[in-house]
Amino acid sequence: MEAGVSDAGFSGSNYTWCNNRQGRARIWKRFNRVLLNLEALQIGSSILVQHLSRDPPDHALLLMTAPTWLDNKPKPFRFLNVWTTKAGLLDVIHDSWSCPMSGQHLCVLAIKFHTIKQVLKGWSRESFGNIFRAVKEAERAVLEAEVAQEQDSARWLKDGDRNSKYFHAVVAERRSRAIIHRICDSNGEWVKAEEHISREAISFFQRLFTAEPCSSSSEFLDTIPKLVTDGDKTQLMEPPTMAEVKKVVFSMDGESAAGPDGFIGKFFTFVCDVVAEDVYKAILSFFCGAELPRSITATTIVLIPQVQCPQDFT
Template sequence: MSIISWNCRGIAAAPTISELYNLCKKVKPLIGYFRVWQPSFPKAKETLAGAYGSRFTWYSNPRNNFVTRERLDRVLVNWKWLSLHQNVVLKAAPAISLDHCALILETQPKLWIKKEFRFEAFWTEHEECKEVIRRSWQQHDGNRNCWNQFIRKRGRCIRELTEWSRRKFKRADKEIEKKKNEQLQIQKSDMTDRDKKREKELKNQINDLWKQEEKYWGQRSRLKWLKWGDKNTAFFHATTIQRRMRNRIDKLKDEARHWIQGEADIMRLVETHFAKLFTSEGDRNMEDCLKHIPMRVTSKMNDDLMAKIKDEEIKEAVFGMGSLKAPGPDGLNGLFF
């Protein structure tokens, strides 16, 4: 879906009508908003300030060979709307017949990406989680190689945790709404003893779901200064959306200073860049250079570095990392260990 917003004076002029016709023909907007206004948003809560295509949205007429350029036009949304359209893109069309640029808001369809495994913080609230981990990890494999055994146990543990989570938990927000509706129906009834007992159960279940939802979004917000337990779910959710938008790469500039867009082209550019960066060229004989560098690592220091790693050192390193930090792409964070 595309939306066009244009702060246009003199919209009835022939050049403006022609520009508007060509713009609508190209974009095919579902909604068009056109108005002569003075930009002032004293009550605005959120702003999509970034505009692709141009840094500015208003250009003055040349005066003494000088053109004033400003960013006057904005698109304002709230977090509820932004949570529904997380892949929104704001573009600024060139100013041709008027001094203001037309803003084009494209709500791109949500891209379904394969969900990577992540050890969830709210799993630790259930005793079954420990049992699933213990049962999957204690199964013996015929392979005698310790590293291969670890790889197999880790893969089996991830699979069983995923299946257990799929059976045990459902989406917290949907379950909360379902239980709220059930509670509302009970409160509208005659409230028998059975209904009172069920209402108490629903309240406890809703509180547990609130905690689950808060931990879910708190883990994804990656905030260290704010802890769980203060009902900050909405804040964690908004922070996660903001971080995802900030980390999203929509385009990159290549060596010829041309903008590259599209996921496939961006991936190809990144792959080419790093392949070239880590490919050696020319003479690789560094002996003439290294012989002039004094020795800094003694034999004793080298023996200490090459010594066998102890179990205590591994435990100290693993337990010293953050509880939500995963040392690898497997998604097993400090809480798991």
């Protein structure tokens, strides 16, 4: 970026040139590359560069495409702490949460969470407007401040009006590098479509986190000293009290990252009096062996490339 251009990255072989000699005399280099200026980084498309086959020439051909990744997917719900500064929020939550509902306690809790999310989305649009646009503008301002701290302050004073273009170029470059354009699946085939990449990611992590069958180790239990008394066992198996649950809830960090359901610690402490009974009943059901609904056991996978131009998920 110091020269006003940045490397577009690549997918495929690490090298684009070979002197075609044998043995230790062979040399591999990446001579061919695509450089993007500030304008190219801001066109709204992410440039994909593929290193094609080199055989028989010594230089590999580069295939450059500019696919458009539309950010038009539904936005996941996130409870924002700023909502708690608005008068009337607690009443809105209370009116929605108090609707009578029957069923297993864990399922009732999951349904109420789903319902309250829809209510809060509508309330937020009426009270705060387009919150996502405001968040993007705030994120852009934070990123500009972070970049500025990494640079020599004298340079920024000297460049003057050019700072804005530089900031936006850095933002665009970082976002471009975070996009996975194609990936090699478990069969060795390249997949490019966004939905195929997502499906391959889910498949990879399902295999990664699925336990393999193993032989029983019960015969080894007799070799472990028994340090837990019968009284300790009884105490460990007792369901928690409401006071213990509240203690845990209020020890949660109110600014912590939200889970897949979008709720954070601040939500539970803010509406504790409203949701405490339903949450406590659901926790007791869990300790009694009730099956957890899928909406509660769900997790979120966020793909953040740790290397430039990843080829697979390993």
